[in-house]
Amino acid sequence: MPRGNxxxxxxxxxxxxxxxxxxxxxxxxxxxxxxxxxxFRGLASAAGVSVDFLYRSPLRPRIEKLRAEQxxxxxxxxxxxxxxxxxxxxxxxVRALTGQLAELKRHHRAExxxxxxxxxxxxxxxxxxxRRLGRSTAAAPQ
Numbered sequence: 843m844p845r846g847n848x849x850x851x852x853x854x855x856x857x858x859x860x861x862x863x864x865x866x867x868x869x870x871x872x873x874x875x876x877x878x879x880x881x882f883r884g885l886a887s888a889a890g891v892s893v894d895f896l897y898r899s900p901l902r903p904r905i906e907k908l909r910a911e912q913x914x915x916x917x918x919x920x921x922x923x924x925x926x927x928x929x930x931x932x933x934x935x936v937r938a939l940t941g942q943l944a945e946l947k948r949h950h951r952a953e954x955x956x957x958x959x960x961x962x963x964x965x966x967x968x969x970x971x972x973r974r975l976g977r978s979t980a981a982a983p984q
Contacts, residue, residue, distance in 0.1 A: 862890075862899075863899060863901065865889040866886075866895075868889070869888040869889035870885055
């Protein structure tokens, strides 16, 4: 006598498959409605299914058709987000200030390197003078 209930397993697998197809269909309709690019990866991410599932699903011809249509027609102009929109003069100012900041950082790093080298040289001279002073006091009679 076989163990387990294979009919329940088959039914559960079919329900899971149907639910995934329904999610993919809804996501595809959403992408199409919002005029977003239709790709297998993007749809898989939006629907919570694998790319492999979409390639094997009955939706594959529809996805390929929509993708091909979108590649033939230029994409619809997107509405820029309010925060991303900057007047051209403001973006030029930002670019100029960024350039100035980069130049100041480069100048600061060069000055810091020069001062560190000078400090190391001064510490070396100080050490040499201390050694000389120690030798001359040790050599002098007391």
